[in-house]
Amino acid sequence: MKQQNVLEISGLDVSLPTGDRILSGVDLAIGGGRILGVIGESGAGKSMIGACIADTLPDALAVSAGSIEFDGLPLGSMTRATRRDLLGRDIGFIPQEPMTALNPALTIGQQFGSHLARIGFRWPKERKERTIQLLEDVHLPRSRELLSHYPHQLSGGMLQRVLIAMAFASNPKLVVADEPTTALDVTIQARVAELIARMVETHGASVLFITHDLCLAADLCDEVAVLYAGRIVESGAAETIIGSPAHPYSRCLSLATPTLSGPPRPLLTLPGTMPSALERSVMAGCELAPRCPVAEMRCHTDKPLLASTTTGHRSACHFPERVSAIQAPAEEPQAAAREPGPDVVLRAEGLAKTYIARDWIGRMRRVEALRGLDFEVREGEFVGVVGESGSGKSTLTKLILGLEDVTTGRLDAAGFAGSDRSAATLRALRAQVQLVFQDPQSALNPRRSIGSLVTQSLEVRAERPSRAARSAIARDLLAKVLLPPDVIDRFPDQLSGGQKQRVNIARALCSNPRLLVADEIVSGLDVSVQAQILELLKALREEAAISLLLISHDLAVVRHICDRTVVMFRGEIVEQGPVEEVFGNPRHDYTRALVAAAQGGTSLRKTMSQSQ
Amino acid sequence: MPVFAVVSMLVFLALRVLPVDPAQMSLPPSATIEQVEAKRIEMGLTKPVWEQYAVWLGSAVRGDFGESAQYRMPTSTLVLQRLPATIELATCALAFAIVFGVAMGLLIFAARGTVLASAGMVVTSVIMALPDFLLALLFILLLGVLMPLFPVNGRLAPGLSVPDLTGFLLVDTLAAGEPRLFLNALSHMALPVLALGLAFSPAIIRVLHSSLVATYQQSYIRQARLRGLSDRSILFGQALKNAILPVVVLVGTQFGGLFGGTLLVELIFSYPGLGNLMLRAMQTVDLNVIMAVALIYCATTLIFNSLADAGVYLLNPRLRS
Ligand SMILES: Nc1ncnc2c1ncn2[C@@H]1O[C@H](COP(=O)(O)OP(=O)(O)O)[C@@H](O)[C@H]1O
Ligand code: SF4
Ligand SMILES: [Mg+2]
Numbered sequence: 001m002k003q004q005n006v007l008e009i010s011g012l013d014v015s016l017p018t019g020d021r022i023l024s025g026v027d028l029a030i031g032g033g034r035i036l037g038v039i040g041e042s043g044a045g046k047s048m049i050g051a052c053i054a055d056t057l058p059d060a061l062a063v064s065a066g067s068i069e070f071d072g073l074p075l076g077s078m079t080r081a082t083r084r085d086l087l088g089r090d091i092g093f094i095p096q097e098p099m100t101a102l103n104p105a106l107t108i109g110q111q112f113g114s115h116l117a118r119i120g121f122r123w124p125k126e127r128k129e130r131t132i133q134l135l136e137d138v139h140l141p142r143s144r145e146l147l148s149h150y151p152h153q154l155s156g157g158m159l160q161r162v163l164i165a166m167a168f169a170s171n172p173k174l175v176v177a178d179e180p181t182t183a184l185d186v187t188i189q190a191r192v193a194e195l196i197a198r199m200v201e202t203h204g205a206s207v208l209f210i211t212h213d214l215c216l217a218a219d220l221c222d223e224v225a226v227l228y229a230g231r232i233v234e235s236g237a238a239e240t241i242i243g244s245p246a247h248p249y250s251r252c253l254s255l256a257t258p259t260l261s262g263p264p265r266p267l268l269t270l271p272g273t274m275p276s277a278l279e280r281s282v283m284a285g286c287e288l289a290p291r292c293p294v295a296e297m298r299c300h301t302d303k304p305l306l307a308s309t310t311t312g313h314r315s316a317c318h319f320p321e322r323v324s325a326i327q328a329p330a331e332e333p334q335a336a337a338r339e340p341g342p343d344v345v346l347r348a349e350g351l352a353k354t355y356i357a358r359d360w361i362g363r364m365r366r367v368e369a370l371r372g373l374d375f376e377v378r379e380g381e382f383v384g385v386v387g388e389s390g391s392g393k394s395t396l397t398k399l400i401l402g403l404e405d406v407t408t409g410r411l412d413a414a415g416f417a418g419s420d421r422s423a424a425t426l427r428a429l430r431a432q433v434q435l436v437f438q439d440p441q442s443a444l445n446p447r448r449s450i451g452s453l454v455t456q457s458l459e460v461r462a463e464r465p466s467r468a469a470r471s472a473i474a475r476d477l478l479a480k481v482l483l484p485p486d487v488i489d490r491f492p493d494q495l496s497g498g499q500k501q502r503v504n505i506a507r508a509l510c511s512n513p514r515l516l517v518a519d520e521i522v523s524g525l526d527v528s529v530q531a532q533i534l535e536l537l538k539a540l541r542e543e544a545a546i547s548l549l550l551i552s553h554d555l556a557v558v559r560h561i562c563d564r565t566v567v568m569f570r571g572e573i574v575e576q577g578p579v580e581e582v583f584g585n586p587r588h589d590y591t592r593a594l595v596a597a598a599q600g601g602t603s604l605r606k607t608m609s610q611s612q
Numbered sequence: 613m614p615v616f617a618v619v620s621m622l623v624f625l626a627l628r629v630l631p632v633d634p635a636q637m638s639l640p641p642s643a644t645i646e647q648v649e650a651k652r653i654e655m656g657l658t659k660p661v662w663e664q665y666a667v668w669l670g671s672a673v674r675g676d677f678g679e680s681a682q683y684r685m686p687t688s689t690l691v692l693q694r695l696p697a698t699i700e701l702a703t704c705a706l707a708f709a710i711v712f713g714v715a716m717g718l719l720i721f722a723a724r725g726t727v728l729a730s731a732g733m734v735v736t737s738v739i740m741a742l743p744d745f746l747l748a749l750l751f752i753l754l755l756g757v758l759m760p761l762f763p764v765n766g767r768l769a770p771g772l773s774v775p776d777l778t779g780f781l782l783v784d785t786l787a788a789g790e791p792r793l794f795l796n797a798l799s800h801m802a803l804p805v806l807a808l809g810l811a812f813s814p815a816i817i818r819v820l821h822s823s824l825v826a827t828y829q830q831s832y833i834r835q836a837r838l839r840g841l842s843d844r845s846i847l848f849g850q851a852l853k854n855a856i857l858p859v860v861v862l863v864g865t866q867f868g869g870l871f872g873g874t875l876l877v878e879l880i881f882s883y884p885g886l887g888n889l890m891l892r893a894m895q896t897v898d899l900n901v902i903m904a905v906a907l908i909y910c911a912t913t914l915i916f917n918s919l920a921d922a923g924v925y926l927l928n929p930r931l932r933s
Binding site for chain 1: 832837838840841849853854928930
């Protein structure tokens with residue numbers, strides 16, 4: 001008899017009341033003790049799979065076809081109460097946002113205790129001892145003390161460990177982990193992923209591991225399934241998903257991901273965006289066809305079905321043999337040899353910032369946010385600032401933009417001394433130094449058209465250009481950031497995240513700045529969108545001789561577009577230099593830890609960079 | 613404290629601006645102009661207003677609010693006699709409002725999506741539209757006159773009395789070992805408490821309901837459900853402790869309104885508390901009494917504001933560290 005799968009999903013459809021499908025024909029199977037990765041970009045429908053298993057689909061959505069069998073039993077035929085009873089006992093869940101997944105008003109001990117009570121630990125003393133032991137199993141130090149702590153007193157990484165311990169407390173058969181490391185600081189992502197792998201081993205659970213990170217899935221999982229537009233486009237062994245993908249989409253995703261090792265190369269950019277459920281309903285052929293680099297006529301008319309390929313994967317593509325023909329674009333020769341100009345656009349000398357904070361009883365405390373920073377950004381140079389959250393990156397941004405006073409040292413931005421904070425200087429400074437925010441939405445007034453948003457800074461000028469002139473400028477800027485001209489009359493809500501971020505960049509370019517300060521501008525975006533933005537920034541450098549200070553937690557991104565990098569740790573610069581040197585041969589311990597964390601310390605990522 | 617000083621000053625000034633002469637008020641109508649003049653000097657009324665205020669404040673902080681012009685006894689004694697009745701009334705009304713409001717809020721929320729919930733919301737809106745004194749009149753009509761279940765006058769049936777121990781009848785009757793008197797006092801309180809408490813409850817119901825709705829959108833509730841916790845333990849064990857915070861703030865900031873509501877309700881039920889004292893004092897322009905009672909209203913409001921702050925602080929661990 002064939003060994004029974006712990007989870008078997010077949011032909012699963014999830015539909016809107018209109019009949020448009022969010023998931024179509026999803027087949028997944030997880031054997032005992034195996035980890036299945038579900039990879040896909042945001043909106044692909046990954047979380048909906050977990051919601052189907054937990055019976056927590058949003059009100060508007062419903063399973064319209066297919067079945068889910070858990071441990072041989074069809075979930076669809078069970079009562080709500082029975083299904084509910086499986087949760088937390090036989091099926092554990094690890095959430096995406098550990099910071100908000102625990103109740104802020106209850107202690108860790110109380111929450112863990114109520115979970116243990118629910119899974120059958122009758123006595124408080126027994127629960128307490130068990131909690132302590134489980135917390136020790138996930139390597140939480142001083143676990144006895146943690147019991148009386150509230151969630152806000154713990155870091156995201158610690159909270160995720162608590163949640164992992166909870167998920168495994170009942171020895172569940174299946175654990176669903178929905179992007180469990182996405183919200184964590186880079187330096188701990190790898191460790192948390194490792195912890196999950198180890199827990200799976202000791203508890204013998206099977207895992208449905210949902211992620212947007214191809215490399216992470218390749219590291220951690222036994223099998224992977226790639227989800228695009230609600231459909232599984234490829235499934236197979238995890239080790240080969242990066243090295244020999246059998247579907248153009250998987251190949252494109254990996255070519256769009258910047259890497260930290262291997263020769264530097266431009267990123268592949270997929271045109272357009274993933275079709276929505278509505279758009280998919282009227283597509284006769286392959287959902288990827290409009291964006292696929294190797295599509296043919298047939299792709300637009302025939303839907304490809306999942307079928308086995310020579311690589312041992314199953315791929316939903318008419319031409320799986322063409323996958324290896326997809327290559328990243330070649331580096332333009334002059335780009336590699338580019339030298340920064342002689343002018344210094346940004347210079348910090350002994351820059352320091354100290355905040356005076358008051359605690360709740362009014363005691364004063366000095367917080368040294370930045371200490372003795374020395375660095376410069378030359379004309380046309382791209383410099384990446386890396387470091388974990390709390391290392392002072394945001395404080396630095398505020399100082400550069402003149403939003404706060406420099407405590408000691410010098411800071412000259414675009415020729416303006418940071419100590420001069422007269423209104424006129426600040427206004428001139430703002431024209432020369434522009435900021436692009438992390439959240440593409442927050443900076444855009446939803447009631448203004450894209451055209452007027454892009455040229456908003458011209459409206460306050462004394463010699464304000466005419467409406468027609470402004471709209472010409474807007475059209476120019478939108479073309480520069482590769483947005484179609486018709487977005488000029490649209491509103492922010494009608495654009496995708498990546499498009500909004502381009503609008504923000506166009507807006508920043510409006511005053512012809514010399515320096516762009518970009519605070520984590522790609523961190524919320526999907527890899528394919530991220531690749532588009534990064535390549536756009538590179539193109540702008542060739543064209544506009546602009547300098548960029550890119551603040552990012554992602555070393556691979558920095559390596560990909562920056563010339564030099566500045567590594568910050570606890571308010572100080574611990575290392576700086578050309579990206580290849582710093583990341584290739586890190587000298588400071590902290591840089592080494594960052595690089596190791598980013599590489600995940602596995603051989604798989606090396607395979608990835610070699611295969612390209 | 614600074615708030616208190618400002619309020620007392622405002623009340624003092626407002627009363628001094630009134631076109632009445634305290635000296636004349638405190639003398640029989642037959643008093644001559646010379647006698648009134650002498651009294652004015654004796655009472656310090658010829659001094660500048662700020663000096664009068666300083667003198668008044670000086671004795672007020674020592675608990676001396678002067679003499680009541682009408683009752684011819686120290687204002688403080690008078691107020692202390694009446695205060696327990698009003699505190700008893702307001703406390704019971706508040707307790708009723710909280711118990712009823714929280715229960716209804718939970719019920720309507722638990723029944724969300726059903727007809728029951730919509731009906732509950734309609735009833736809540738209707739009660740919300742009725743002010744406390746109107747509810748009082750309605751109850752008198754319904755439960756006092758048409759269906760005379762409860763007395764509508766005073767604190768005890770005529771002829772009954774209890775030894776005055778604390779001034780709180782519910783306490784004193786029990787202390788005296790008189791359950792019959794206790795029930796009698798209780799039945800006298802029923803309608804005023806119902807009127808005041810019911811008028812206050814819709815705010816609690818609404819705030820609790822919408823705060824529960826917001827809480828249920830939080831991801832820790834979703835996560836609790838994914839751990840298989842039952843609806844009941846999610847509501848009581850997880851959501852309520854967070855959702856109750858806005859209710860605590862509401863009670864703290866709005867209690868002043870309930871306390872002020874005793875004024876008219878006491879009048880309607882001839883309930884011998886501060887409210888009736890205040891109304892009499894106003895009719896007779898008994899300035900010292902008005903002043904003292906006004907300050908008590910103000911102090912109660914401030915005290916409850918601080919209590920709410922303390923409550924929120926205790927319930928919200930994020931504020932504590
Ligand atoms: N409440 C809802 N009503 C309608 N559509 C929804 C709802 N929630 C999610 N969707 C749609 O379902 C799709 C899949 O969402 P999701 O599973 O969250 O994607 P992922 O987890 O892969 O980022 C999205 O396109 C989204 O628009
Ligand atoms: S079927 Fe055609 S469009 Fe779809 S992935 Fe394959 S080649 Fe591309
Ligand atoms: Mg998701």
